[in-house]
Amino acid sequence: MNESKADAILHPIRMKILQALARQSMTVQEMVEYLETVPQATLYRHLNMLKKHDIVHIMEEKQVRGTVEKRYTLNEESAIMSGDEAEQISKDDHIRYFMTYFAMILKQFEEYLDGDVNFEDDGFGYHQLDLYLNDEEYRKFILEYRELLQKYSQQSSLNDRKRTLSTVLIPEQKRKGGEENE
Numbered sequence: 001m002n003e004s005k006a007d008a009i010l011h012p013i014r015m016k017i018l019q020a021l022a023r024q025s026m027t028v029q030e031m032v033e034y035l036e037t038v039p040q041a042t043l044y045r046h047l048n049m050l051k052k053h054d055i056v057h058i059m060e061e062k063q064v065r066g067t068v069e070k071r072y073t074l075n076e077e078s079a080i081m082s083g084d085e086a087e088q089i090s091k092d093d094h095i096r097y098f099m100t101y102f103a104m105i106l107k108q109f110e111e112y113l114d115g116d117v118n119f120e121d122d123g124f125g126y127h128q129l130d131l132y133l134n135d136e137e138y139r140k141f142i143l144e145y146r147e148l149l150q151k152y153s154q155q156s157s158l159n160d161r162k163r164t165l166s167t168v169l170i171p172e173q174k175r176k177g178g179e180e181n182e
């Protein structure tokens with residue numbers, strides 16, 4: 001494997017694949033239909049990279065008209081970088097990965113602006129909010145936040161409109177002696 005797990009995850013096409021599989025398991029044909037701009041050959045190449053890193057796996061194979069149809073699913077545990085994995089990444093690589101992540105968000109924003117835009121009706125916005133939590137409160141917040149996101153991350157009807165929520169959590173640096181900056 002030439003690419004690291006972070007490189008495997010933080011590629012624009014692979015991020016689209018992971019977002020699709022986070023919604024539900026899919027066959028390649030279903031992914032091609034969902035990811036309209038990704039050619040099938042490209043999709044296979046990127047799926048193979050994700051399989052090598054055990055980020056996606058085949059959950060089912062069935063015979064369909066003389067060929068084997070595979071249903072892919074997200075390996076949720078491997079699709080997220082652990083703290084130990086993140087600590088092994090250099091500062092320069094973290095900055096590069098963050099810039100890749102930000103560039104993907106910027107591309108989505110540009111595509112949104114190219115459409116029929118109504119900021120208020122669309123619910124569009126961006127903001128920054130400081131949270132003041134001790135470590136225990138933070139762990140509780142993250143659990144509750146994940147539960148809330150899980151509740152709304154599945155499409156329940158054809159009338160549902162996808163809205164992408166992108167988050168970045170940046171803790172304040174600790175002062176010498178372990179105290180938080182004030």
